[in-house]
Each structure stands twice: as structure tokens, then as C-alpha cells.
Amino acid sequence: MGESTMDIRELRNCFGRFATGVTVVTCKHAQGKHGMTANSFTSVSLDPPLVLVSVDRRTKALPYLKNNHFTVNILRESQQGTAMHFAGRAQDPAPFEWDGIRIKGSLAYIECEPWAEYDGGDHVLVVGKVIRFEYEDGNPLAFYGGKFMKVAPQ
Template sequence: MDDRFFRDAMGKFATGITVITAEVKGTTHGMTANAFVSVSLNPKLILVSIDKRAKMLGYLQETNRFAVSFLASEQKKESMRFAGQKRDEEPYIFERFSELPVIKDALATVVCTVINEVEAGDHVLFIGEVQDLQVKDGEPLIYFKGNYRELKDLN
């Protein structure tokens, strides 16, 4: 099968959108990702998948701490910005949570310490132990078939 066919098939799985943030030597770095999964309740573990070509790979390897912000439905602009699809003249103003930069008004923010990294094809999987988290009310930003979508209540 070719890469496009595989990508299209994977796009049939609706996902939420996250922004992964890390701080290295006083500089904040962010990257949009939908490759996020909750792994374990005890201990509390999550996983993010980072392309080997992404700058974020080196940042996570250097700092060993990161945050994951779950984007709300009205945060498409933030998703596009940290995916490199939209350039803003003004620097992004991050909030701080548990000593790390995070996306303001995200539905949830999870702060982690890297406990393991595993090479998997053209990506590296980072398993993070959750150190802190916060949650807010709202609807998630959804991605399906290469487009942003809204979660609609079917009741």
C-alpha cells in the first residue's frame, strides 16, 4: 500500500488535538499533535508520538519534561500556529502551569516527566508519567479526514 492510502485510512479515526510544550534553556517550544494516548492509570502514564524530523524530538530528549494541552473547539488558531500552518507576527503568550508553559484556556493540561522513549519506525514514542493536571469545561477541537470538526451532541 502507498503512504497516501495509509494516511487516508488513518484519517478515518477522529482524534482530539493537543499542543505539546517544553521549555529548554528558558525558551518555550510548542508542537501540535494528535498522536496522544492515555496508557496507564497506576502509575498514571501517557504517550506522545514525535516524528524523528520534528524539532520537538530534541527538545523532549534534552529536557525530559513536557506538557500536553488538550485544545478546546475555539482553539483552531492555536492548533494551526503550532502545526506550522499559520504564522503570527506576535509571539504566543503561554500560561504557566506546574512550572511549564501551556496553552491558555485548554480543556485539560497534563504535565509529565519522560520515563521512557521507544523508537517506532519514523517516530519516537515518549511515555510520560503524569506529575500534575488541570481540567476546564468546554468542547474539544476534533480532527477527522484531514479537517477540523465540531463535536455535536446527538441527544
């Protein structure tokens, strides 16, 4: 199938068959704190410790993330409102509390310094070097087929 005949909507639906966790990537800059919801997050390397977040070139958060420290907040299943808030559906009052640039109550925090950025077509692949992390037990918020889901043990 050539690129010109590929149905992008259907490709997105196909990609959506891969279940993911949900994160909010946060950072601090001159205008304050900023965050964006991302499910395109992955670990890259343990030595050195690297993670990758794929960021849409059109997102307002991209200029704030460029060459900046950032934190990946892995959300728990009770934080769906937080995910929606940072996905552009801001809620008042905000359904979360800040703890520095962390989202309080998240399942895990991965603090990163900038490592590299790569062209990813309509996205930028932002790679960070992990400088600090914390995690706890709990149930993650999942995303599958365009919907939030719960992860259930087999």
C-alpha cells in the first residue's frame, strides 16, 4: 500500500490496538509549570538510563520541553480526570495537586534531564536521561482503542 492510499484514521485505529499506560509529562519554565498527557512513552536504555516521549509537533507543550528537565508522571487508574485535564480538556477546579513539578498521587515519577531529540515526522522524539525516580504499588490507568481502561490481572 502506497503512502498516498493509506487511510490515516484507520492507521490510528490500528495503533490504538496496542494497550498503553497513561502519563503526564511535566516541566517548569519561565511562564510557570506545564504538562501534557502522553501515552507514547517508553523506556529506552538502562545504561545509561533513558526514556522516550513522542510529542506532537502541534502541542503547546513542545517549546517548553525542548532542552528542558521534565518529569514523567505515570498515572494510576483514579487519575483519569488528570489525564483529561492535561490532554486539553482543562477542568476547574483542577483534578490534581502539584508537588513541585510532580502530579501528586501518581503511581511513579521519572525525573529526566535532556539527552536528545529526534525527528519523528509529525512528532518529536524527546529522549531524557533519568536522574531520579520513585514508584509505589497500585493500579495503572490504561488506554486502549481510544478509551481509558483498567488493567485486570489474568
